[in-house]
Amino acid sequence: MTKKNVVILGSSGYIGNATLDVISHLADRFTVYGLSVHQNITLLSHQVRKFRPKVVAITDPTRASKFTPIHGVKVLKGTEGLIELATLPEVDIVVVAVSGTNGLHPTLHAIKAGKSIRIANKETLVGYGELIMPLVHQHNVSFLPIDSEHTGLYQLLSYKDSLKRLILTASGGIFHNRPIEADISPADVLKHPRWQMGKLITVYSSLMINKGMEVIEAHYLFGVGFDQIDVVIHPEAIIHAMVEFIDNSIIAQLSIPDMRLAIQYALTYPERCTAKVKQLDLTKLTGLHFYPPDDKKFPALRIAYEVGTLKRGYPLVYVVSAEEATKAFLANKLRFTDIPRVITTMVQSYHPPSTINLDTLQEVEHQTRHRTTNVIEDIIASYRD
Known part of the structure; x- marks a missing residue:
């Protein structure tokens, strides 16, 4: 079997590290050809020693100048370096795990270069999906999400012609059965009961912003209308996605909550391999519960449906305002309850341009x-008034 060369954009984050763990387990199938980080050159040095990539990219120029190349690795710098890394002719698969919309340009260039894309970068797909997906179809590239819900849907959609609706599950985060109050601190929010994630995504999850993005992603990835995408709260996070067909039967995808499963499925698709993730023991489950999401408690989910339907840059406004508000909250500047307020204000005051293109x-x-x-x-x- 010929090994596939993988580039991981954003190797210092949670998804990047988890992808490296999966590749370690599947070393007979994949080679780490390239890695990128923004600033964390200490971790990058450790990864280079362990995985021996041929090329790395460091997007922060100051940190790039301080990186000492080891094991003959080639060093690229800045956004241009990230794009070059994603389009190297030797590369088969590009894992886009950078944060925010920083993944936009390397993703676009990788698609045009015919690479297989595995995208964990929600912000880029949600914000620029109306440009990205037509390009994916134009270049006929393999484009799969690294996400437990969407990889679950991929596994279930063998009979798409008979589809009635997609059902995404949400754990509800730490506040699914607790009131949301203004004095909630970042430390309170970052205690997610089921998943290990980065700080931004953990806050998004606690307010259902993350699930709102996933609804928009599902629309782009599977080409279904928003009226065919539902969300249910499922606190145990064992069922990751369900599909209902026109005969009202429902099939579901279950596993323990571990992102490495979604990553492995995306890398090995359409094949399956044994995983190092713990097996789900159904006999030890005490119950599976489902609830409708509370629109008043989680207004960001409702807003996601609205902006996704409107398109024309509205999803991008949703993504950017959520990111900026969440960063202000994590910096102990903005109150937790004001994050949805910021998103609402920005969406309501937005006026789309007459023409939608990259510029x-x-x-x-x-x-x-x-x-x-x-x-x-x-x-x-206003807090000081």
Whole structure:
């Protein structure tokens, strides 16, 4: 079997590290050809020693200048280096695990270069999906999500012609059965009961922002209308996705909550391999529970349906305002309950450009970041009044 060369964009984050763990388990199938980080050159040095990639990219120029190449690794710098890494002719699979919309340009270039894309970068797909998916179809590339819910749906959709609806599950985060209050701290929110994730995604999950993004992702990935995508709260996080067919039968995908399963499925698709993840023992489950999401408690989920339907840059405004508000909360500046307030304000005040293309959407992103910062500063100032 010929090994496939894998590049991991964002190897210092949770998904990046988990992908390396999966590749270690499947070393007879995959080779780590390239890695990228933004600033964490200490971890990158450790990864280079262990996996011996041919090329690395460091997007922060200052940190790049301080990195000492080892084992003959080639070092690329900046966004241009990230794009070069994602399009190297030797590369078969590009795992996009960078944060925010920083994954946009390497993803676009990798698609045009005909690479197989495995995307864990929700913000890029949600914000720019109306440009990305037509490009995927135009270049006929393999494009799979690294996400427990969407990989679950991929496994279930063998009879798409008979599809009635997709059902995404959500653990509900730490607040599914607790009130959401203004004095909640970042430390409170970062105690997710089921999943290990980065800080931004953990906050998103606690407010169902993450699930809202996944609804929009499902629309782009599977080409179904928003009226065919439902969300249910499932606190145990054992069932990751369900599909209901026109005969009202439902099939589900179950596993323990471990992102390495989703990563492995995406890497080995359409094959399956044995995993190092613990087996699910059905006899030890005490119950599986399902509840409808509370729209009043989690308004960001409802807003996601609205912006996804509107398109024309609205999903990008949702993504950017959520990111900026969450960062302000994690910096102990903005109250937890004001994160949805910021998103609502930005979406309601947005006026889409007459033409939607890469240039206009990037301008939307730029202007939204600037305007969101101003809205956040006004809200913070009101705390002192």
